[in-house]
Amino acid sequence: MPFxxxxxxxxxxxxxxxxxxxxxxxxxxVGASSWKYSGWLDQIYSRERYSSxxxxxxxxxxxxxxxxxxxxxxxxxxDFALYQFPTPEFWSNLFRRVPSHFQFAxxxxxxxxxxxxxxxxxxxxxxxxxNESFLDVELLKSSFLAPLEKHHSNIAVLILEFGALPSxxxxxxxxxxxxxxQFLRLTPHSMRFAVEIRNPExxxxxxxxxxxxxxxxxxxxxxTRMPDLLEQIAxxxxxxxxxxxxxxxxxxxxxxxxxxAKFEPxxxxxxxxxxxxxxxxxxxxxDSGAPVxxxxxxxxxxxxxxxxxxxxxxxxxxx
Numbered sequence: 164m165p166f167x168x169x170x171x172x173x174x175x176x177x178x179x180x181x182x183x184x185x186x187x188x189x190x191x192x193v194g195a196s197s198w199k200y201s202g203w204l205d206q207i208y209s210r211e212r213y214s215s216x217x218x219x220x221x222x223x224x225x226x227x228x229x230x231x232x233x234x235x236x237x238x239x240x241x242d243f244a245l246y247q248f249p250t251p252e253f254w255s256n257l258f259r260r261v262p263s264h265f266q267f268a269x270x271x272x273x274x275x276x277x278x279x280x281x282x283x284x285x286x287x288x289x290x291x292x293x294n295e296s297f298l299d300v301e302l303l304k305s306s307f308l309a310p311l312e313k314h315h316s317n318i319a320v321l322i323l324e325f326g327a328l329p330s331x332x333x334x335x336x337x338x339x340x341x342x343x344x345q346f347l348r349l350t351p352h353s354m355r356f357a358v359e360i361r362n363p364e365x366x367x368x369x370x371x372x373x374x375x376x377x378x379x380x381x382x383x384x385x386x387t388r389m390p391d392l393l394e395q396i397a398x399x400x401x402x403x404x405x406x407x408x409x410x411x412x413x414x415x416x417x418x419x420x421x422x423x424a425k426f427e428p429x430x431x432x433x434x435x436x437x438x439x440x441x442x443x444x445x446x447x448x449x450d451s452g453a454p455v456x457x458x459x460x461x462x463x464x465x466x467x468x469x470x471x472x473x474x475x476x477x478x479x480x481x482x
Contacts, residue, residue: 174206179470180235182477187237190454191447192266192319193477194238195469196410196462199225202430206470207235229260238266238319240410240460245270245324248306258314266319268408268458269311275303276323278332298346308351319458320355320408322382327361336365340373347377357382357408363389366398374403383409383446385439385465387418392442396449407457409446411439411465411472422464432475433467443476 183193201224204210208231213224232239241257243249249257261267270276274296280289296302311318332339343358350356358374359382360366374381381403383395392409395401413422414436426433446459461469461476 174470174474176207176235179474179477183236183473186447186477187264190456191459192238192457193447193459193461193473194236194240195232195473196240196412196460197242198229198232198239200429200463202428202463202468203470204430206430206468207232227260229257233261233265237264238268238458238460240268240270240322242270244307245273245276248272248274249310251310254310254314258317261317263316265317266458267317268320268322268460269318270322270324271303271307273324273326275299275307276325278325278328281326298342300346300349304351308354312353315354318354319456320357320380320406322357322359322408322410324359324382325361327388328365333362333364336367337369339365340369344373344376347373347379350377352378355380355404355406357404359384359410361386361388366390366395368400371398371400371403375400378404380404380406380408383407383442385411385413385415385436385442387413387416389415391415391438393438393445396442396445405455407446407449407455407459409443409457409459410462411443411460412462413464414439414466419464426464426467429463429468431468432471435475436466439465440472440476440479444479447476 186193201219201221204219208224208228210219212231213220213227215223274294275298277294278297279293280286280291282291284290328339347356357380360370371381381395381401383392383401385392389395392411413419414434415438443459443461446457461472463469466472
């Protein structure tokens with residue numbers, strides 16, 4: 164029975180933890196895309212753990228909050244790896260902060276998955292140029308897979324995210340699929356791999372066949388230009404591996420920049436998006452006839468606050 168003065172809007176961290184733990188025991192791992200969000204204080208995070216001399220310490224929070232996140236959720240997606248090749252020292256420091264059962268998903272660095280670099284300032288002299296390392300298997304093995312090998316038990320899946328391809332490439336999608344197939348054929352499969360695309364034009368039987376041939380999952384992704392999750396799930400043969408990966412990032416037709424402007428600092432749920440929620444629920448409860456590991460990640464920029472989105476999804480059904 165609730166106390167008279169309980170706050171009905173209080174985030175129930177213990178309840179969420181229990182639900183996520185029970186699902187993980189069934190090989191259904193649900194978590195967030197990244198974890199360093201001070202907007203989650205008093206939700207996922209305890210404010211007092213990051214106080215220094217009576218004040219919130221962002222430095223302490225950034226360095227230590229992963230350990231507390233792992234007390235609540237069994238998994239997280241590490242988007243940071245898209246922008247760099249982390250050092251072995253970085254990886255060791257990261258993995259020592261989580262328990263042995265915790266599962267990470269990591270994006271492969273964009274130096275491998277980006278066909279050409281965008282014309283934006285942060286790419287400097289590379290902006291607008293073709294990427295000479297696109298789908299370079301040897302670079303992937305030496306600079307990404309090798310440092311991760313000793314930590315493989317904590318790695319759920321490695322994601323190959325291909326940003327939106329230029330229109331000229333879509334005139335001959337078979338060329339992209341041929342290169343992708345050759346790359347996947349040469350890639351060591353000691354860990355799970357998944358492919359995330361940002362061009363709906365590529366959602367074809369040939370794409371599904373390519374991934375299925377190599378035991379690689381399609382990442383069901385809610386993103387500005389992609390069909391809603393239920394549409395992707397309903398495509399014939401969309402489940403291309405013996406595991407499922409989903410990343411709920413943005414509502415359809417909303418850009419990343421618009422979501423950031425609307426939702427920062429991501430401290431509350433602001434804009435429910437039912438199509439994504441319905442797709443996420445479907446992936447949690449889908450019955451394929453045998454246990455299928457699932458790795459489902461929700462981004463703050465979907466509705467404003469990933470923990471609240473996850474809680475809402477899991478509270479609306481019997482799992």
